[in-house]
Amino acid sequence: VSVLTVNLADNSYDILIGCGVMSSIGSHCVALGLSSRVAVITNPTVNALYGEVVRNSLAGAGYTVSVIEIPDGEVYKNAETLANVYDALIEAGLDRKSFIVALGGGVVGDLAGFAAATYLRGIPFVQVPTTLLAQVDSSVGGKTAIDHPRGKNLIGAFYQPRFVLIDVDSLATLPEREYRAGMAEVIKYGVAIDLIFFEYLEQHVDAIMAMDRECLETLIRRCCQLKAQVVELDEKESGLRAVLNYGHTLGHAFEMLAGYSELVHGEAVAIGMVLAARISVARGHCDAADIKRVSALICRFGLTTQAPIVDRQRLLSAILTDKKSADGAISFICNSGIGNFAIELLLPEELLTLSGLEVCS
Ligand SMILES: NC(=O)c1ccc[n+]([C@@H]2O[C@H](COP(=O)([O-])OP(=O)(O)OC[C@H]3O[C@@H](n4cnc5c(N)ncnc54)[C@H](O)[C@@H]3O)[C@@H](O)[C@H]2O)c1
Numbered sequence: 602v603s604v605l606t607v608n609l610a611d612n613s614y615d616i617l618i619g620c621g622v623m624s625s626i627g628s629h630c631v632a633l634g635l636s637s638r639v640a641v642i643t644n645p646t647v648n649a650l651y652g653e654v655v656r657n658s659l660a661g662a663g664y665t666v667s668v669i670e671i672p673d674g675e676v677y678k679n680a681e682t683l684a685n686v687y688d689a690l691i692e693a694g695l696d697r698k699s700f701i702v703a704l705g706g707g708v709v710g711d712l713a714g715f716a717a718a719t720y721l722r723g724i725p726f727v728q729v730p731t732t733l734l735a736q737v738d739s740s741v742g743g744k745t746a747i748d749h750p751r752g753k754n755l756i757g758a759f760y761q762p763r764f765v766l767i768d769v770d771s772l773a774t775l776p777e778r779e780y781r782a783g784m785a786e787v788i789k790y791g792v793a794i795d796l797i798f799f800e801y802l803e804q805h806v807d808a809i810m811a812m813d814r815e816c817l818e819t820l821i822r823r824c825c826q827l828k829a830q831v832v833e834l835d836e837k838e839s840g841l842r843a844v845l846n847y848g849h850t851l852g853h854a855f856e857m858l859a860g861y862s863e864l865v866h867g868e869a870v871a872i873g874m875v876l877a878a879r880i881s882v883a884r885g886h887c888d889a890a891d892i893k894r895v896s897a898l899i900c901r902f903g904l905t906t907q908a909p910i911v912d913r914q915r916l917l918s919a920i921l922t923d924k925k926s927a928d929g930a931i932s933f934i935c936n937s938g939i940g941n942f943a944i945e946l947l948l949p950e951e952l953l954t955l956s957g958l959e960v961c962s
C-alpha cells in the first residue's frame with residue numbers, strides 16, 4: 602500500500618492506494634479510532650460487486666454495519682435521495698460517534714459526503730472510490746454536494762473524509778466507457794499542471810488501456826498527489842483550486858445540454874479541454890501544436906474531441922448557470938503551454954468566439 606497525506610491542519614488525512622486493499626477497511630477504521638456503528642452508503646451495482654467484502658471487513662473489526670443503497674445514476678444525486686438517506690441513518694440508529702463509508706463512484710461519494718457533513722451537524726466519513734474518476738479526483742479534497750434542478754452541485758459543503766481507501770483492482774469491473782471518461786480527468790492534471798505527467802501518459806497509453814495494475818497505481822498516486830497539493834494551498838477554492846476546473850466551464854455546459862446520459866462527465870470534460878486549448882491559443886498562452894498534442898492524447902484514449910452542435914442561446918445560459926455567480930465575466934482556466942495554467946477573465950460570448958465553436962441559433 603502506498604500512503605499519501607493531505608495536509609490540512611486539523612482536517613489532515615491519508616490516502617491509501619493499493620491492489621486488493623478493500624478488505625482491509627475495517628482495520629484502518631479501528632486504527633483511526635472510529636467507533637461503534639457504521640453506515641455503508643452505496644448503490645445496487647457497486648453493492649453487488651464490493652458490498653460483501655466491505656461489510657465483512659467492517660463487521661470483522663467489530664463494527665455494527667448497516668448498508669444504505671441509493672439508486673444508480675447522476676439524476677439521483679438530489680435532495681430527495683438525500684432525504685431518504687437521512688431517514689435510513691436515523692432508522693439505523695447512527696449517533697454522533699458513528700460514521701459513514703461512501704462506497705462507489707463520484708455520485709455516491711458526493712452525496713454520502715454531504716450526508717456525513719450535515720447529519721447531526723457532521724459525523725466522520727471514509728471514501729472508498731470505485732471509479733477512475735472518483736479515485737483520481739472526486740474522493741480527494743472534501744467537496745461534497747448534491748445537484749439542484751437549476752444546476753449541478755449547487756448545494757454542498759467542504760467536508761474532508763477521515764481517510765480515502767483506493768483499491769486499484771476495483772477498476773477491473775468498471776464499464777469501459779466510464780474508464781475512458783475517467784481518463785479525461787487524468788489528462789486534465791497533465792495539461793493544466795504537470796508536463797512530465799502528460800508525457801508519462803503519452804508514453805503509457807497501451808499499458809493504461811490494458812489496465813496494467815502497476816501503471817494504474819502510479820497514475821492514480823500522481824493524480825492524488827497533484828490534487829492534494831492544490832487542495833493544501835487552497836482548501837476552500839478562493840483561487841488556485843480553480844485550476845482543477847480546467848476543461849470544465851464548457852464541459853459542464855455541454856454535459857447539461859446533452860443530458861447526463863448522452864455525455865458522461867468525463868466525456869464532456871474532454872471536449873471542454875480541447876475548446877480550452879483553442880481559447881488558450883487565441884489568447885496567446887500556447888501554440889497550435891499544443892492543441893494538436895492535447896487532442897491527440899484524448900483521442901488515443903477513445904474519447905471524442907468533437908463538440909456537439911447546440912443552440913447558441915442555450916449554450917450561453919448553460920455557461921452562466923454553471924458559474925454559480927450572477928455577474929459578468931468568467932475566470933476561465935487556460936493552459937499555458939502544456940503543464941501550466943493561466944487565468945483569463947472572459948465573457949461567455951468571448952468563449953464561443955475564441956474557441957471557434959460551431960453553434961446554431
Ligand atoms: N467532489 C468533487 O471534487 C468532484 C470532482 C469531480 C466529479 N465529481 C462528481 O462525480 C460524479 C461523477 O462520478 P463518476 O464518474 O464516478 O460517476 P458514477 O458515480 O455515476 O459512477 C459511474 C457508474 O459506474 C458504476 N460503478 C462504480 N464503480 C464501479 C465498479 N468498480 N465496477 C462497476 N461499476 C461501477 C456506478 O454504479 C455508475 O453506474 C458527478 O456527480 C460529479 O459532479 C465530484
Ligand SMILES: [Zn+2]
Nearest residue numbers: 786849866870
Ligand atoms: Zn470533473
